[in-house]
Amino acid sequence: MRLFGRRIPVGFSLAFWFIVWELVGRARLSTIVPPVSRIVMAGITILPSEKFMKAAGISLRSFAIGMGLALVLGIPVGVLMARVEGIGRVLGMWVNIFVSAPISALVPILMGVIGIGETTVVVTVFLFAVFVIILDTQVGVRNANRSLVEMARSFGARRLQIHTKVLALSALPEILTGVRLAAIRGVKGVVIGQLLVAIIGVGELFELYSKHFLMEEFWSLVILVFLFAYLVSEAIASLERRVEYYASTR
Amino acid sequence: MSADAIVEVAGVGKTYEGRVQALVDVSLGFPSGKLSTLLGPSGCGKTTLLKIIGGLIPATTGEVWVKGRKVEGPGPERAFVFQDFALLPWATVLRNVAFGLELRGVPTAEREEIARQQIVEVGLAGFESTYPHQLSGGMRQRVGLARALAVDADIILMDEPFSSVDEQTRRKFQEELLDLLRRKQKTVIFVTHSIEEAAYLSDRIVLLSPRPGTVSKIIQPNIARGQRSADEIRRDKNYLDAVDEIWQILRRYVA
Numbered sequence: 001m002r003l004f005g006r007r008i009p010v011g012f013s014l015a016f017w018f019i020v021w022e023l024v025g026r027a028r029l030s031t032i033v034p035p036v037s038r039i040v041m042a043g044i045t046i047l048p049s050e051k052f053m054k055a056a057g058i059s060l061r062s063f064a065i066g067m068g069l070a071l072v073l074g075i076p077v078g079v080l081m082a083r084v085e086g087i088g089r090v091l092g093m094w095v096n097i098f099v100s101a102p103i104s105a106l107v108p109i110l111m112g113v114i115g116i117g118e119t120t121v122v123v124t125v126f127l128f129a130v131f132v133i134i135l136d137t138q139v140g141v142r143n144a145n146r147s148l149v150e151m152a153r154s155f156g157a158r159r160l161q162i163h164t165k166v167l168a169l170s171a172l173p174e175i176l177t178g179v180r181l182a183a184i185r186g187v188k189g190v191v192i193g194q195l196l197v198a199i200i201g202v203g204e205l206f207e208l209y210s211k212h213f214l215m216e217e218f219w220s221l222v223i224l225v226f227l228f229a230y231l232v233s234e235a236i237a238s239l240e241r242r243v244e245y246y247a248s249t250r
Numbered sequence: 251m252s253a254d255a256i257v258e259v260a261g262v263g264k265t266y267e268g269r270v271q272a273l274v275d276v277s278l279g280f281p282s283g284k285l286s287t288l289l290g291p292s293g294c295g296k297t298t299l300l301k302i303i304g305g306l307i308p309a310t311t312g313e314v315w316v317k318g319r320k321v322e323g324p325g326p327e328r329a330f331v332f333q334d335f336a337l338l339p340w341a342t343v344l345r346n347v348a349f350g351l352e353l354r355g356v357p358t359a360e361r362e363e364i365a366r367q368q369i370v371e372v373g374l375a376g377f378e379s380t381y382p383h384q385l386s387g388g389m390r391q392r393v394g395l396a397r398a399l400a401v402d403a404d405i406i407l408m409d410e411p412f413s414s415v416d417e418q419t420r421r422k423f424q425e426e427l428l429d430l431l432r433r434k435q436k437t438v439i440f441v442t443h444s445i446e447e448a449a450y451l452s453d454r455i456v457l458l459s460p461r462p463g464t465v466s467k468i469i470q471p472n473i474a475r476g477q478r479s480a481d482e483i484r485r486d487k488n489y490l491d492a493v494d495e496i497w498q499i500l501r502r503y504v505a
């Protein structure tokens with residue numbers, strides 16, 4: 001970033017906003033905006049507490065299972081949609097609707113069908129994540145270099161080999177982008193799912209803090225969830241950068 | 251058709267989507283151990299014919315016989331070298347060269363051993379763990395050639411392999427190719443649109459007429475290669491005659 005012709009480190013912008021926030025907080029303009037320093041202190045006390053650990057454990061488990069299912073199902077469905085024209089046409093419309101649909105609105109219905117509990121949250125994460133994975137996988141496989149497929153065929157590749165050894169790898173950059181977007185949506189899914197269910201995991205804590213007006217704890221939890229989503233997405237983005245050269249050579 | 255033809259094309263025609271006639275009634279034989287060129291203006295269906303021989307696309311009419319067996323698809327006795335190289339961008343040179351063997355389920359140690367030998371043969375020793383995007387066009391095509399050689403097919407089908415390679419590299423590559431293929435006794439079917447390339451490389455040149463493509467003439471340059479250098483060959487009377495003869499035919503097709 002540059003300001004008045006001078007280079008400014010990226011961290012500066014973050015620091016700047018924290019200072020503004022701190023000043024606003026100290027000015028006691030609003031009770032819902034406590035100073036950053038107090039939020040950080042609250043975070044430090046929450047983090048090692050048994051209650052937080054338990055909530056985080058439940059939330060992470062829901063996130064991991066939901067994402068895992070989305071990957072295991074989303075990638076093959078995306079590949080099939082790109083490779084089998086009929087499947088692509090039948091499912092394409094639904095995937096496109098669901099990728100932009102407000103899934104949160106479905107959670108209450110899910111609660112009615114599946115019940116109030118972890119399963120509902122897992123299903124919510126899955127629904128938040130799976131469609132973007134399907135869509136990006138489909139695009140990746142469609143864009144895969146035709147001549148690589150032809151090459152594999154010329155050396156006697158069977159259908160399964162073409163899919164696993166050529167198409168899946170060829171689509172890897174797009175698949176990773178899909179997975180990264182899905183992970184970000186998945187984090188939202190956990191929080192929204194648990195908030196609506198309101199009796200488990202991080203959602204329970206959010207509910208607890210906001211009900212009792214514990215704004216410092218509330219905000220520190222928001223920042224922790226945000227940090228988690230950011231770290232997951234950055235980890236996947238770094239993988240993406242490693243396969244970036246694909247695009248230029250295919 | 252010669253008796254020792256390893257590849258026989260009988261009455262092959264190809265019509266795309268029921269309308270565009272790419273090839274019509276092509277019949278010819280390719281002699282074993284020789285380098286034959288398919289030459290013609292763009293759109294004459296030469297690549298289509300090569301891909302039909304390779305079993306990559308089906309013929310609409312007629313059939314292709316390779317070593318006495320009818321072609322129904324790709325087979326281990328034929329290996330393809332692609333115009334755009336078709337290298338796996340995520341795999342090293344070594345893995346790319348071994349890819350044909352990998353698809354056949356040859357164990358890793360064995361296929362890498364074979365691949366290493368072929369990498370040396372095409373002059374890429376030392377580049378085994380390099381990735382395609384780090385190589386020049388000419389080097390990439392050497393990888394493509396090594397991959398075709400690694401599966402030890404009798405017939406090598408080359409689709410304009412040097413068209414994306416610069417002129418200097420192309421000449422050097424041509425010389426080495428001639429040397430390598432003669433030594434290995436491979437049958438080569440080579441698609442090109444370069445008259446000089448065809449005359450320089452070929453034992454036999456099949457001239458195709460433009461759409462719908464069919465055999466216009468077969469020329470055998472009869473250049474005594476022996477131990478002569480590339481420059482000597484390029485001054486050879488038979489070479490120059492062949493170039494001239496081809497041009498006299500092709501100029502009629504150029505609008």
